[in-house]
Amino acid sequence: MDRIPILKMGEYLLVTIQVDMHDQLALALQEDLTERINRERAAGVLIDISSLDVVDSFIGRMIGNIAAMARVLDANTVVTGMRPAVAITLVELGLSLEGVHTALNVERGMALLRKKVAARNA
Amino acid sequence: MPEGDGNSTNAARTCDLRLPIRASEDIVRMRHAVREHAVALGFSLVDQTKLVTAASELARNTLIYGGGGEAELTALRIGERRGLRLEFVDRGPGIADVQQAMQDGFTTGTGLGLGLGGARRLANDFRIESTPGRGTRVMILRWR
Amino acid sequence: MPSADPPRFSDLVAANEATLLADWMKQQKAARGTRLDLLGESELEDQSRRFLRAFRTALATGDLDDVSQPAWSDVRDFLREVSRSRALQGLKPAETALFVFSLKQPLFALLRGALGNATDRLALDTWQISTLLDQLGLFTMEAYQQTREEIIVRQQQELLELSTPVVQLWDRILALPLVGTLDSSRTQVVMESLLERIVATGSEIAIIDITGVPTVDTLVAQHLLKTIAATRLMGADCIISGIRPQIAQTIVHLGVDLGTVVTKATLADAFAVALKRTRDAAVSAQRDPTT
Numbered sequence: 001m002d003r004i005p006i007l008k009m010g011e012y013l014l015v016t017i018q019v020d021m022h023d024q025l026a027l028a029l030q031e032d033l034t035e036r037i038n039r040e041r042a043a044g045v046l047i048d049i050s051s052l053d054v055v056d057s058f059i060g061r062m063i064g065n066i067a068a069m070a071r072v073l074d075a076n077t078v079v080t081g082m083r084p085a086v087a088i089t090l091v092e093l094g095l096s097l098e099g100v101h102t103a104l105n106v107e108r109g110m111a112l113l114r115k116k117v118a119a120r121n122a
Numbered sequence: 123m124p125e126g127d128g129n130s131t132n133a134a135r136t137c138d139l140r141l142p143i144r145a146s147e148d149i150v151r152m153r154h155a156v157r158e159h160a161v162a163l164g165f166s167l168v169d170q171t172k173l174v175t176a177a178s179e180l181a182r183n184t185l186i187y188g189g190g191g192e193a194e195l196t197a198l199r200i201g202e203r204r205g206l207r208l209e210f211v212d213r214g215p216g217i218a219d220v221q222q223a224m225q226d227g228f229t230t231g232t233g234l235g236l237g238l239g240g241a242r243r244l245a246n247d248f249r250i251e252s253t254p255g256r257g258t259r260v261m262i263l264r265w266r
Numbered sequence: 267m268p269s270a271d272p273p274r275f276s277d278l279v280a281a282n283e284a285t286l287l288a289d290w291m292k293q294q295k296a297a298r299g300t301r302l303d304l305l306g307e308s309e310l311e312d313q314s315r316r317f318l319r320a321f322r323t324a325l326a327t328g329d330l331d332d333v334s335q336p337a338w339s340d341v342r343d344f345l346r347e348v349s350r351s352r353a354l355q356g357l358k359p360a361e362t363a364l365f366v367f368s369l370k371q372p373l374f375a376l377l378r379g380a381l382g383n384a385t386d387r388l389a390l391d392t393w394q395i396s397t398l399l400d401q402l403g404l405f406t407m408e409a410y411q412q413t414r415e416e417i418i419v420r421q422q423q424e425l426l427e428l429s430t431p432v433v434q435l436w437d438r439i440l441a442l443p444l445v446g447t448l449d450s451s452r453t454q455v456v457m458e459s460l461l462e463r464i465v466a467t468g469s470e471i472a473i474i475d476i477t478g479v480p481t482v483d484t485l486v487a488q489h490l491l492k493t494i495a496a497t498r499l500m501g502a503d504c505i506i507s508g509i510r511p512q513i514a515q516t517i518v519h520l521g522v523d524l525g526t527v528v529t530k531a532t533l534a535d536a537f538a539v540a541l542k543r544t545r546d547a548a549v550s551a552q553r554d555p556t557t
Contacts, residue, residue, distance in 0.1 A: 084461035087496035
């Protein structure tokens with residue numbers, strides 16, 4: 001089974017989800033990310049979902065889990081690029097993505113991560 | 123339920139497309155089918171997304187709690203009105219307390235418990251029929 | 267009702283197509299509802315000729331009782347096209363259906379000429395042709411209706427877009443001044459377009475100004491809150507400005523919880539807050555060493 005690639009950028013990890021993930025793929029991503037955050041002592045994780053036209057509660061939970069595990073490992077999580085239709089649907093669905101920071105795009109997301117890390121280190 | 127026969131295993135129901143839900147890849151395939159149908163019927167992007175998301179929730183329930191089953195898609199054309207009806211059927215253990223199952227946050231598994239309530243919020247019409255030991259049928263419908 | 271001998275009708279029409287067309291044109295031009303001022307005579311003649319051709323072909327299949335049958339699909343398609351263009355040109359429904367109904371007289375005349383003294387036969391055939399054209403005329407009216415409805419929906423959309431422009435106040439700051447009473451569906455459309463604009467402009471703050479909104483009901487308040495929640499999920503935020511005392515009262519009365527939503531009395535105040543926030547974000551991004 002193909003796994004979603006995770007890029008390392010300095011002390012940050014970057015994931016771009018570009019496929020409609022089936023459940024096993026999502027779980028594999030969750031595992032891989034957690035393992036990498038730990039291994040690399042990453043300061044932050046950026047998950048870009050600008051290619052996703054659907055986010056259901058399973059993916060929502062995956063994101064929430066990643067953020068929770070990242071926090072335990074002292075890392076921040078930012079989700080970027082959520083589409084309007086997806087955002088509106090998630091609100092209606094009742095999914096709040098607590099504990100997850102969001103940004104409009106990867107650029108703003110990285111800026112936010114750096115800000116969080118700087119605040120942590122201050 | 124529309125045909126009112128209470129029998130959730132009526133294979134004689136007609137629909138435009140029947141898809142098996144037996145593995146998680148099936149959920150993805152079904153999402154695409156719903157998207158295609160919704161686009162063809164002229165639903166707005168937001169409404170398409172709501173339909174696909176609701177379908178994903180219900181299909182997963184069918185797979186995980188129902189032990190697998192089927193999804194039935196039916197395009198509705200009444201005069202100028204256009205709609206899409208989705209039904210999810212399984213012959214699993216059934217739901218003992220439907221009211222409870224509909225509550226947000228309630229889950230007998232590891233999910234978020236938003237599936238049934240969420241699907242209802244995302245649809246114009248929602249019906250559920252479940253008999254412990256026999257199975258479950260959930261119907262959602264959205265008008266364009 | 268027995269069908270006429272199939273070759274009869276269509277042969278009759280085929281053999282006399284030119285006369286039929288001329289007669290029909292005369293009928294249409296004489297009728298009060300034919301809008302030659304809008305249609306143009308040559309265009310009308312062209313439409314009439316094309317209709318007769320399709321009509322003749324459908325007659326040849328022998329099915330004269332039900333125009334919803336496949337044999338009549340070309341005729342229906344053509345009538346749909348004609349109705350559509352007339353609806354778009356602004357003709358009234360009756361004026362549009364006249365196209366079909368005015369063909370009755372010429373056809374009756376044709377029948378009389380061919381059947382002469384066979385009065386029973388003539389009566390039957392006349393009745394059948396009349397019913398057939400009634401069905402086609404009604405179909406024309408329905409197609410017209412559909413076009414009108416599409417036009418209305420489109421106009422409503424355009425009005426909506428015109429009346430609720432999203433304004434880019436500054437880099438990364440949008441303003442949405444709402445004016446007039448908000449109904450549920452209008453609010454939904456407006457909010458969806460706001461979210462699209464946020465993505466398109468990369469704006470982090472959207473100021474929703476409701477100074478021009480006299481009242482807000484629960485449904486609208488819910489939509490506003492949902493929009494703000496969606497905005498935050500996307501990575502931006504909203505400020506609500508222009509909440510007048512009456513609206514503030516209504517909101518409290520309705521039990522709507524604004525939670526962490528920032529509200530300001532005026533658009534200017536909201537803009538000041540937005541400027542500070544975006545500036546702070548930009549500054550702290552600069553301060554960090556890039557990794």
